[in-house]
Amino acid sequence: MTYAAAASRAHAMLTKFGRAVTLSRPSSAAATYDAATGISTPVTPLTYAGIGALFDYKRTDVNASLVEQGDQRLYLSALAPMVEPTNSDEVVVGSKTYGVRNVGKLAPDGTTVVLYDLQLRGV
Numbered sequence: 828m829t830y831a832a833a834a835s836r837a838h839a840m841l842t843k844f845g846r847a848v849t850l851s852r853p854s855s856a857a858a859t860y861d862a863a864t865g866i867s868t869p870v871t872p873l874t875y876a877g878i879g880a881l882f883d884y885k886r887t888d889v890n891a892s893l894v895e896q897g898d899q900r901l902y903l904s905a906l907a908p909m910v911e912p913t914n915s916d917e918v919v920v921g922s923k924t925y926g927v928r929n930v931g932k933l934a935p936d937g938t939t940v941v942l943y944d945l946q947l948r949g950v
Contacts, residue, residue, distance in 0.1 A: 837907040837942045838878070839925055845880035848901065849919040875909030881920050899925060899947040905940040911936035912943055917950065926950045
């Protein structure tokens, strides 16, 4: 099986057993300032639809320094139409918003990403 086929299979499994998620990335553009009103309006974050499965960390993974009580692990499809996640992103799963604390990726050949492994913390 090629890694592209593995990514396709992972996407199919996440579609079947996971749920829709939204990745939100803050814009790097400066806020717009209206000199007439004196109001500064921030630029709307970019959002990307994805598919993933959310899990609790095992109790043995919680160590109070890197993984805290309440952190969640999200396996995110690499085939959903989105950008590669970063630590400055937020993820919405259901009605809960999480900040991305750590981004891992499963890319056995170093180029083809099969899926992303995100450590999330509630905001």
